[in-house]
Amino acid sequence: MRRLLLHTAGTAAICLLAPLAGLRAQVAAVSPQAVVESRQAEYEEAKARSEAARLAAARVRDEWSQLLEQHAAASRAGDRDRVRELLAVFQERSPEKSRLEQAWRSSQELWREAGQELVAAIDDYLEKLWPATEQSVGAAEYENALYNELFSTLRRVESELPEVPLELEPMPEVTIRPGDTPGEILYKARLMENRVRYYASLAAELDQKIEVLAQRQRREQNRRDFMTSHERFGDGVVPIGNERRELSDPASAPAVPIEVRIGQYRELREEVEMRMLELSRKAEEFRGRTGGGQ
Amino acid sequence: MRIDGVARFGLPGLFVLATASPLAGQGIVQDLVISGGMAGEAWRGDFVSFVIPQVDSTNQAVAWVGEWSANGIFNLARREQSSLDAIVDVGFRQFAPGGFQLRRYSPREYNALLTARYHRDVADGRGGALVAEATARKHGIDDRPPMPLYLPPGYRSYRLKAGYETTLAGSRASLTVTGESADYGAPVLLPYLDLLDRRSAVVEAAGTRRSYRSPDSGEYSEVRFFGSYRYHTYPRQGLEGVFRVDHAVGLGGGYELSAGRMDLGVSLDGTRSWSNSRRVEYHAGRLGVQMQLWKVWREFGLSVASDLAVKRYRHQSEEYAPVPGEEADNGAALYAEITRSVARNMDAAFRLGWQRVETSFTGAYYTRFGGGFFLRVRPTR
Numbered sequence: 065m066r067r068l069l070l071h072t073a074g075t076a077a078i079c080l081l082a083p084l085a086g087l088r089a090q091v092a093a094v095s096p097q098a099v100v101e102s103r104q105a106e107y108e109e110a111k112a113r114s115e116a117a118r119l120a121a122a123r124v125r126d127e128w129s130q131l132l133e134q135h136a137a138a139s140r141a142g143d144r145d146r147v148r149e150l151l152a153v154f155q156e157r158s159p160e161k162s163r164l165e166q167a168w169r170s171s172q173e174l175w176r177e178a179g180q181e182l183v184a185a186i187d188d189y190l191e192k193l194w195p196a197t198e199q200s201v202g203a204a205e206y207e208n209a210l211y212n213e214l215f216s217t218l219r220r221v222e223s224e225l226p227e228v229p230l231e232l233e234p235m236p237e238v239t240i241r242p243g244d245t246p247g248e249i250l251y252k253a254r255l256m257e258n259r260v261r262y263y264a265s266l267a268a269e270l271d272q273k274i275e276v277l278a279q280r281q282r283r284e285q286n287r288r289d290f291m292t293s294h295e296r297f298g299d300g301v302v303p304i305g306n307e308r309r310e311l312s313d314p315a316s317a318p319a320v321p322i323e324v325r326i327g328q329y330r331e332l333r334e335e336v337e338m339r340m341l342e343l344s345r346k347a348e349e350f351r352g353r354t355g356g357g358q
Numbered sequence: 359m360r361i362d363g364v365a366r367f368g369l370p371g372l373f374v375l376a377t378a379s380p381l382a383g384q385g386i387v388q389d390l391v392i393s394g395g396m397a398g399e400a401w402r403g404d405f406v407s408f409v410i411p412q413v414d415s416t417n418q419a420v421a422w423v424g425e426w427s428a429n430g431i432f433n434l435a436r437r438e439q440s441s442l443d444a445i446v447d448v449g450f451r452q453f454a455p456g457g458f459q460l461r462r463y464s465p466r467e468y469n470a471l472l473t474a475r476y477h478r479d480v481a482d483g484r485g486g487a488l489v490a491e492a493t494a495r496k497h498g499i500d501d502r503p504p505m506p507l508y509l510p511p512g513y514r515s516y517r518l519k520a521g522y523e524t525t526l527a528g529s530r531a532s533l534t535v536t537g538e539s540a541d542y543g544a545p546v547l548l549p550y551l552d553l554l555d556r557r558s559a560v561v562e563a564a565g566t567r568r569s570y571r572s573p574d575s576g577e578y579s580e581v582r583f584f585g586s587y588r589y590h591t592y593p594r595q596g597l598e599g600v601f602r603v604d605h606a607v608g609l610g611g612g613y614e615l616s617a618g619r620m621d622l623g624v625s626l627d628g629t630r631s632w633s634n635s636r637r638v639e640y641h642a643g644r645l646g647v648q649m650q651l652w653k654v655w656r657e658f659g660l661s662v663a664s665d666l667a668v669k670r671y672r673h674q675s676e677e678y679a680p681v682p683g684e685e686a687d688n689g690a691a692l693y694a695e696i697t698r699s700v701a702r703n704m705d706a707a708f709r710l711g712w713q714r715v716e717t718s719f720t721g722a723y724y725t726r727f728g729g730g731f732f733l734r735v736r737p738t739r
Contacts, residue, residue, distance in 0.1 A: 208569070209528030216525060224438075286697055286705070287621070287650055289391060289734060290661040292429055294693050294711065296449045297467050298497060298510040302691075302715045303407055304667055305640075305684030323388050323738075 253350035397730025486524030
């Protein structure tokens with residue numbers, strides 16, 4: 065308790081006096097707690113901005129969908145005037161829609177960055193706290209409490225952060241134009257081969273991620289299977305009375321279940337595989353057109 | 359014994375519908391496992407249970423057991439701050455016993471369980487979490503055999519549970535309230551089973567402190583303490599309109615460790631029970647140990663669970679006066695399972711189980727020992 069009070073008083077004094085001396089930035093750089101607090105404020109602000117941008121983009125997208133429906137109805141009814149009128153509205157609103165969608169994507173990016181910075185700051189703080197907490201269960205109470213609180217924040221932030229989109233960039237369409245020289249065709253073939261190599265490394269990385277998650281999943285499933293199998297028919301229930309059913313912890317379940325994450329990675333892996341095959345086939349075809357040159 | 363139509367066909371039907379639904383392809387099925395297997399079991403002893411009126415002169419019995427079961431977790435709704443899951447478990451077990459003198463029995467057990475679980479974070483998780491759970495369970499048995507082949511009687515139960523968990527000074531604190539009703543639905547020829555009907559209310563408060571071994575390894579140790587108050591009424595146990603009412607207070611603790619390839623859990627709890635019927639007042643204690651070892655040898659995993667329970671009546675009588683459904687004083691059980699993955703979506707398991715239950719007063723007991731082989735298929739893996 066005494067350490068807690070001293071720590072709080074010290075931090076408060078630093079925060080109050082530092083701006084007067086123009087030293088706050090330097091102090092923040094040396095005090096991990098101040099860094100965490102400042103990054104957390106930035107993170108909350110970025111999160112709120114992203115949410116506002118999402119709502120704005122969603123509103124415009126809803127209006128856009130309604131316009132599309134109206135356009136389809138007008139086309140079906142053969143109402144050319146209405147179709148022309150709607151096309152003009154599309155043209156007028158298109159820049160606004162693009163701007164808001166771009167703003168939302170950017171705000172998500174900023175939110176992710178703020179989150180990563182906060183996670184890094186917490187990690188750094190945890191690392192500094194770790195020697196104090198690892199000594200024993202009876203280590204300094206304040207450090208233990210702070211450690212657990214920071215760790216909870218870390219898990220919350222990690223679960224809140226928008227997922228990095230699990231999708232690939234659109235695949236460029238590479239074709240042979242009428243005036244292409246054999247050298248240009250070969251160059252295009254090499255470009256595609258480079259892309260295949262990139263996809264191969266991405267596939268290997270995805271395989272590794274899937275493997276790690278699958279191992280964790282199997283461990284959890286084995287444990288659940290074992291407990292369920294001997295509880296299912298009440299084999300453990302004997303005529304002794306005093307049956308104490310274990311009350312489940314309202315413990316936090318992961319925001320995205322492990323099964324869903326594995327599914328997302330598998331889908332991406334399949335797409336990568338498909339692109340590799342397609343690009344390899346095309347590169348081979350291009351090389352064939354040049355007479356198999358290197 | 360009559361098997362309730364809803365439990366026999368309704369829940370399995372719901373399960374089949376849920377898995378065959380087009381939603382299965384949209385990530386609603388979090389986990390689905392179908393398992394089947396065979397086991398050989400042996401029972402021995404002279405234990406007498408009030409609620410098994412069938413008698414046979416043998417003290418030994420053996421049985422081959424065939425088992426099918428399915429278990430699934432379905433994400434019905436998942437949002438940023440809340441989730442709604444359904445857990446469905448159905449099972450069927452057929453026994454082919456031998457060793458009885460009077461006739462050949464052919465017990466069949468059915469089990470169906472449906473749980474709906476709602477979880478909601480309060481104030482983005484900083485204010486804690488609320489959990490509400492509703493469970494309906496039906497356990498049925500046809501052609502229940504005499505002792506020593508002890509199989510629990512059939513019943514249906516309904517349970518409602520609400521809990522709140524928050525973080526206090528770096529530890530998790532939770533308060534859970536549970537209400538349960540169990541009805542043993544005795545047929546005309548077995549009225550004793552009605553004695554087991556029970557209504558319960560349980561309040562439990564727990565504190566858990568978890569220490570991570572390092573920030574990103576997922577390895578941890580956890581200490582948990584809890585206290586509970588339990589209220590039970592037995593509306594069919596009593597005389598002249600006065601029914602048995604029990605109050606029990608429990609205290610306990612547990613330790614969990616997850617390190618490397620091992621998960622270990624140890625729990626110990628004690629209970630003191632009061633009743634308006636002096637002869638059923640007791641002290642009881644229970645020790646449980648669970649351990650899982652992953653890749654203990656090559657790809658083999660080992661799981662072990664053991665339980666030791668002891669009960670002592672506070673007012674000893676000169677005469678042996680067993681309480682229905684609570685005839686035993688001591689019980690011990692040990693289960694072990696060796697598992698190995700045999701295909702991408704299939705695991706094989708070899709299970710061994712041992713159990714001994716006894717009374718202190720007369721020394722009567724029964725033991726159960728068996729082993730079996732099971733295959734578990736996960737179609738969605």
